[in-house]
Amino acid sequence: MGLQQDIEELREGARKTLSDTQSLEDLDKVRVDLLGRKGKLTSMLKMLSSLPEAERPVVGKVANEVRDELERLIRERKKVMSEQVVADKIEEDKTDITLPGRHVRLGSKHLISQISEEIMDFFSCLGYGVAEGPEIESDYYNFEALNIPADHPARSLMDTFYVSGKHGEGAPDDLSGGFVLRTHTSPVQVRVMEKTEPPVYIIAPGKAYRRDVADPTHSPMFHQVEGLVVDEGISFADLKGTLEAFLHAMFGSERKVRFRPHYFPFTEPSAEVDVSCGVCLGEGCRSCGGKGWLEILGAGMVHPNVLEAGGVDSEEWTGFAFGMGVERIAMLKYGITDIRTFFENDVRFLEQF
């Protein structure tokens, strides 16, 4: 009965040891000590063969039971302890997730650039190319070619910056003529027509200058986007549809758009284009001065004289042109009340966009 008793004692001892074991490492040692190849129970099992034939089944049964029980206890203990380890790790890792995150610093694009790009994207999708022209422009392109001859009332010495140098009538190739800071982006129209056979679909973003002392609504430098289409069969209907689509994209389709006859020397018929006030939707309120409408851009059918100046046969081709102030669009869109804000470059303004 010696071996059986030894086995029973081993069981009793192992039960206690296992319940006292605190770490996975110790548990593994206990397992090896009991069940490993040279473990206590393993040795006892090996001794079974030395027992008399009659005792073997009884002791063997007990031994197997003990082995099964110890394996089970070890497994259970291991599971409990593994879970504890994870639970401890989790508890240890717990942190204040409301702390601010770490940032990769991002800068920002100037609002004027953003709006210009938005405009370019819209017209790019309609198949317009993007053209550019010089900011120091000849008298010819800035005025003459746009149907604004010398002494035209639309030319006002007060509004134009003149660049020092000789003054002349300024024919296209005559660089001795007068030069000005372009007062609008419209000169690009003629420059493009001179270089491109119709059809022409372009927009021309850029800086323009007027000799205005800076105040909340004036700036000596500002940004415009000019548009020009010259194609067969272009009519005022195309101008309307295109600008309506653009303004709906820019301000939202709930805004109404209206076209008012106006006068520009380089387009005829000409229009001023208004969108309904975003605050009152056309009813008239304080922010639109009670008018219900906000003036947003100027447009018109390209004047035959301008087409001819660009070398385009005005009988064969027709076209429309438009021009808009980017600052004005930005001001209306975001409720900015002082145009000087754009050029002060206060970072607290830049950060907002």
Add this chain to the structure above:
Amino acid sequence: MRVPIKWLKEYVSFSVSAAELAEKLTMTGTAVEAVEPVKDDTVLELEITPNRPDCLGMIGVAREVAAVLSRDETSGAAQATLKKPEVSVSEGPPVPGVDVSVKVDDPELCPRYAARVIVDVTVGDAPGWMRDRLKAAGVRSLNNLVDVTNYVMLETGQPLHAFDLDRVKNQAINVRRANAGEALVTLDGVTRRLTQDMLVIADDAEPLALGGIMGGGSSEVSAGTKRVLLESAHFEPKNIMRSSRTVGLMTESSTRFEKGVDPNGVRYALDRAAALMTELAGGSAVQGPIDDYQRKADPKLVSLRPDRVSQVLGVELGADDMVKIFTTLELPAKENGTISVEIPTFRPDLNSEIDLIEEVARVHGYGQIDSRVCRGKQGGLTNAQAFEHRVKDTLVSAGMREVINYSFMGSEQLDRLTLPDDSPLRAASRLENPLTEEQALMRTTTLPAMIETVKLNVQRGAHDLQLFEVGRVFLAEEPEPVPEERVVVAGVLTGRWRQNEWYGEAKATDFFDAKGVLEQLFSSVGAGKLALDRREFPGLHPGRTGAVSANGEPVGLLAELRPDVLVAQALPNPVVFFELDLRKLRAHSDSGATFRELPRFPGVTLDLAVVIDEEALAAEVAAAIHESGGALLETAHLFDHYSGKQIPAGKKSLAYGLLFRHPHRTLSEAEVKEVYDKIVRSLRKSFGAEVRT
């Protein structure tokens, strides 16, 4: 132009409300800026475009109102027709002592000069109704004589002038160019120097008025005036505009003449004023009207093809409809295949077919035209523009904020940068009429503007600035008559790159933050490796300034400002600045990426730290490492740069992480050692470098 509704109704009757009329006018091209209630009337404030001088008088506005309302079916065409006041002048018999002569020397500048003499007038106040109307129209009442001239000007658009006949020497009116050295004290009491380009109304002795612009004080009507010489004339617009600008005097009269008054309306206005004067101030018109009309203006014919109208407007409209529109505008029109329109002289803006198309369009209504969207065949940005966008996007993702500065600069700003007189940056285009001296030059560099932007922010308490701008500079180098416009990308960095955070300390921005930004930019646009060679520029820190180049070509500079310049301008230290020529940078950019097989064999890493002369340049050391490392050295990453206690004076320590790899097999330890030793030998030979152990 202020239009009191009751006054307007003298010439056209209508039943629509002031608000409805305002809407109608606005939508046909006469923008109503405001509808303002006054006393017992309503005033419309009209914005008259410069092509419509005919609407600078009530009758012209009434004609427009009649035309636009007659198109409106609800108001009824019959109601809205123009009625011009009948005029009859009570002419008295000739009076002894009245014998006015008019001599026009320059019919080019004064195509028509008409006048009447009215005697026995009594100067006093104009009646209340006239004063009310003038007031509502925004004109101050003076006395019955002057008020009549103003009233008739507002009514007809024809400016008039009343002289005190007894102050006209010898009753001899001479319309001539001013003589050199002549002067005139105008009604406002200012002495005007006259030039030979200016037209004056003179008597035998001296100028009495600056023709079409303002009268003189010496012949002004006053309380004692008994006899009036009433002038109604036509003056050439361009000369009026030039003279008015030269003397700096814009008046109700000059603004009308410079836009073009109807030469054939001269007589009507004269008679209308004469009739009103005799009615309100008594007396009678005694000398039959003088009318010197040397350059007669006639109506012209302009023809219009009806199908061209549809073509330009994209609207189907019958020729009879067009004729109707012209008729309501008092433009006699006949259709015979094409439409022939007679243009009266009160519409100087109508000269060609397109002008008539505009008339049809605006009276028919822009709202009646359908909308259609046309499309181009191919659009999008040019390569240069796409490049510009890419540059901006990269700088934004590198933490920079875009600014837009004015394109101007002042020479004092360049002085503050201690630029010498012969600096190419001083070769700037000058504005003839700048707003201020600080904005008198077109910028040749963005630096002065960037400095101002930093100053403004610092003054407002914003110290951490990492800013960039993409814009043009204007290089006015002789002998080019027009400056070259170059697009540059510029940046300025100062203050903290990162503020104190719970996970780390604040970090100040320095030269290498800016260099890192530029290296990222080079990498993003595929401009290869950025090379920086030390250079000296005025105003910039000699130890921290370099020319930036791409593929060996200089494209710009990167620099800290000189410490003394910073102190003098109360700027924080350091301020790092860069400016690159975008076109040059683009020339060295390659947006097309190339694919390399991914490495299939493990690399071997080894660290190498060397002690080397302080003067040795990191870029040269790196180049030597790569050259000696050959094909097996994949990267050499500088991870430490140190000089101090553990290193002998005059030396520094550089530490590199070296990565070796063979594309087709695993490298053996011996192979790596061989290359490593070669690198060490090379550095020792070239720089006297010793491996630091």
